[in-house]
Amino acid sequence: MSLAKHDRISAEDAPAPAAGRTPLRTALATVITPVAPWLLAVGLALAALNLRPAISALAPLLEEVRADLGMSGTVAGLLTSVPALCFAVFGITAPALSRKYGPVAVVAAGMAAVAAGLGLRSLAGGTGVFLASSALALAGIAVSNILMPVIVKRYFPDRIGSMTGLYTMALSLGAAGAGAITVPVASALGDSWRLGIGVWALPAVLAATVWLTVLIRGRAVPAAPAPAAAAAGNGTARATTTMTRPDGTPVRLLRSPTAWALACFFGLQATAAYIIMGWLPQIFRDAGVPAGTAGVLFAVAMGLSVPLSFVVPRLATRMRRQGPLLTVLASCGLAGYAGLWLAPHGGAWAWAALLGIANCSFPVALAMLGLRARSAHGVVRLSAFAQSTGYLISLPGPLIVGVLNETTGSWSLPLLFMATLMALQIVAGVLAGRDRHIEDGA
Known part of the structure; x- marks a missing residue:
């Protein structure tokens, strides 16, 4: 299917021009004409590459940051929850911004916010500026997070699996790469934590430049109103901006079982991912594994998802129901948790690999966002609802694990808690993976 067909606003995705609208407003209500598919693909990959370094680059240097800025332990602990909170809060604004300015412009602005936030964070002279600049970067990440599935749905409707795989692979690469090389980079640049985390603003600048190029190269053209909207007038045009079921009734996501199943699944898989990112090294170290090996x-565990993230979404989109695939992935997570409980030291490499496979539930969740709605407008609303609600669900998980470990002095009860959440993830995945759309109702 051609990009030209999907680059124009349909009656379902945007309102028809209203009388008296100024030229500027009219321009903002239009979309760009098609640009080279390879440029859009490069833009997707670069944007995804910048969606995690703001988080994963900080963890290895957090001790140096705290010492230099005089950051309290409480504030440092809150930093682990700030990303999910920002993703939930700022992600809610993505649908309105996308409707007003278009997803390409919003992603370009999001990448610019990431670059500015990371640059300012490296210059922060106090905790307040550090947190504010971090929030700026995370706001840019939040809106871009929401709109990645929308970009894929609109511009690559017949390649949802492969393009989702492309950007989730780039996302995993950015997360793993930033965590692995930030310390060596900081050491090479004079043992400066500021340069170590500040250097990640450069890829964000490159991504913002590519998306700005996409925006500029596209020629703004007025959207052609649908025949029904043109005949019925502005009232009908406004009505077409809402999602409707086949019987004409509007779709309310808060009453959609499919939307709630996706939100719960997204939240549970995000909880598992944040727990692994926050606590897996410590679990290994407490089992006697040397710090370097841990x-x-x-x-x-993080890097294994890089190649698998390109394959798994393509497999998911070829299946009518994704529940069986999600059950297999979650079962790998359960096996990994069992191994950490029974023989954390002896089978450490196997448990890390199994947990890395389980983390591939994330790209499947993103692919399902494009499969569970019939239009780009539906995808943007579903993406915002599922991701924002999901990230709110994921907030307490890592904290509860830490409290259980501190209270009991072992990892047995935390691992039981993690296994329980993984079992619930299987249930939510089976429900979310059914061959249904949010427009179908209950």
Whole structure:
């Protein structure tokens, strides 16, 4: 299917021009004409590459940051929850911004916010500026997070699996790469934590430049109103901006079982991912694994999803129901947790690999966002609802694991808690993976 067909606003995705609208407003209500598919693909990959370094680059240098800025332990602990909170809060604004300015312009602005936030964070002279600049970068990440599935749905409707695989692979590469090389980069640049985390603003600048190029190269053209909207007038045009079921009733996501199943699944898989990112190295170290080896095992768990993220979404989109695939992935997570409980030291490499496979539930969740709605407008609303609600669901998980470990002095009860959440993830995945659309109702 051609990009030209999907680059124009349909009656379902945007309102028809209203009388008296100024030229500027009219321009903002239009979309760009098609640009080279390879440029859009490069833009997707670069944007995804910048969606995690703001988080994963900080963890290895957090001790140096705290010492230099005089950051309290409480504030440092809150930093682990700030990303998910920002993703939930700022992600809600993505649908309105996309409707007003278009997803390409919003992603370009999001990448610019990431670059500015990371640059300012490296110059921060106090905790307040550090947190504010971090929030700026995370706001840019949040809106871009929401709109990645929308970009894929609109411009690559017949390649949802492969393009989702492309950007989730780039996302995983950015997360693993930033965690692995930030310390060596900081050491090479004079043992400066500021340069170590500030250097990640450069890829964001490159991504913003590519998306700005996409925006500029596209020629703004007025959207052609649908025949029904043109005949019925502005009232009908406004009505077409809402999602409707086949019987004409509007879709309310808060009453959609499919939307809630996706949100719960997204939240549970995000909880598992944040727990692994926050606690896996410590679990290995407490089992007697040397610190250096624990770091390598963590890199294996994170890095394994890089190649698999390109394959798994393509497999998911070829299946009518994704529940069986999600059950297999979650079962790998359950096996990994069982191994950490029974023989954390002896089978460490196998447990890290199994948990890395389980983390591939994330790209499947992103692919399902494009499969569970019939239009780009539906995808943007579903993406915002599922991701924002999901990230809110994921907030307490890592904190509960830490409290259980501190209270009991072992990892047995935390691992039981993690296994329980993984079992619930299987249930949510089966429900979310059914061959249904949010427009179909209950």
